[in-house]
Amino acid sequence: MKKIVLIVLLMIAGTSVSAQKKKKNAKAVVKVDGVCMMCKKRIEKAALSTKGVKYAVWNVNTHDLSLIFDERKTDLKSIKAVVADVGHDTKDVKASKEAYDNLHPCCKYRDEEVRDDHKKKG
Numbered sequence: 001m002k003k004i005v006l007i008v009l010l011m012i013a014g015t016s017v018s019a020q021k022k023k024k025n026a027k028a029v030v031k032v033d034g035v036c037m038m039c040k041k042r043i044e045k046a047a048l049s050t051k052g053v054k055y056a057v058w059n060v061n062t063h064d065l066s067l068i069f070d071e072r073k074t075d076l077k078s079i080k081a082v083v084a085d086v087g088h089d090t091k092d093v094k095a096s097k098e099a100y101d102n103l104h105p106c107c108k109y110r111d112e113e114v115r116d117d118h119k120k121k122g
Contacts (some may be wrong), residue, residue: 022071026055030065030080032058033089035109035118042107050079090120 032043040058043065047056052073058065067079080093087099087107100110108114 003022024070024072026071028067028069028076030067030076030083030090031063032065033063033109034058034060034107035115036060036106038104039088039107039109042074042086043083043088046082046088047079050074050082053079 020082034040034043037060039059043058044056047053047058047065047067050069052070053067054070055068056065066084069079077092080090083090084095085099086095087103088109089095089097089100100108106114
């Protein structure tokens with residue numbers, strides 16, 4: 001009986017360990033608000049400054065930030081927080097008023113006139 005209990009416990013422990021395994025090259029796509037190439041540079045630089053982020057490319061047209069990162073070193077919540085700290089909103093994490101106000105006037109993506117102006121140029 002003790003052997004059966006021990007075997008069951010080892011099986012459960014093995015399953016929970018494998019379920020928690022973090023990926024070295026996890027991939028994700030996050031929507032990030034922005035309007036121009038200055039935004040692109042700022043968003044990518046912020047994401048890449050996060051320890052564990054290996055690849056970060058933001059698409060100006062789709063607002064998709066494509067990421068490859070090491071889940072053992074960071075997570076999406078941390079990456080979104082760093083992007084918000086430089087003034088750009090994600091669905092889950094909004095930039096503070098102070099961070100947003102520090103953006104260049106051209107990058108004020110919350111302003112409908114700025115968004116419309118960029119659409120005309122594009």
